[in-house]
Amino acid sequence: DIQMTQSPSTLSASVGDRVTITCRASQSISTSLAWYQLKSGKAPNLLIYKASILESGVPSRFSGSGSGTEFTLTISSLQPDDFATYYCQQYDRLWAFGQGTKVEIK
């Protein structure tokens, strides 16, 4: 099974900060990677798929990069609505999620 490791598990940041979350796969997954945003009581939201393609309707401050085993999600200027938990997911072989990164207010 492919294991996904996210870092950090928690990130404290302020509005306007540039934020980067890393996701590593235990073996190469090409660009078969997605990023999701979860907020309590709301439907999870797909942000990025195929490692770097922005889902329709997602603000352009979100971006994704990487291939193979190392990937990043970047929020260029953190907004109040962005405080949430973020998950990566590989879909190259079956599906597997990272353990999540909580972005909290500093």
Add this chain to the structure above:
Amino acid sequence: ELQLVESGGGLVKSGGSLTLSCAASGFSLRNYTMNWVRQAPGKGLERVSSISSNSNYKYYAESVSGRFTISRDNARNSVSLQMNSLRDEDTAIYYCARKRGDDLSHDAFNLWGQGTKVTVSS
């Protein structure tokens, strides 16, 4: 508006059963692989089960195999998850999710419901 709405969650005793439903609105789910994903308290996301558009392919996580059954009714635009022999560790929020692309494509989940909470108490 495209929407998935889950229902059927609740409190159940260990060893009991529960059936979750996911109703789609604003689109037809007949062409999509549908999935159930859960999040236990304080834990991350876990894909539980998937069903292809024609029900020919079904996937179950090892943790639920033999206890859970996924099904779909394309005419009613809905997907269900029958959960038997429930255990404390099945306590979670259960989300219904639609996979992008066709059955054969490896892809992300681009539409999710808000989830339904299942609590298993011993």
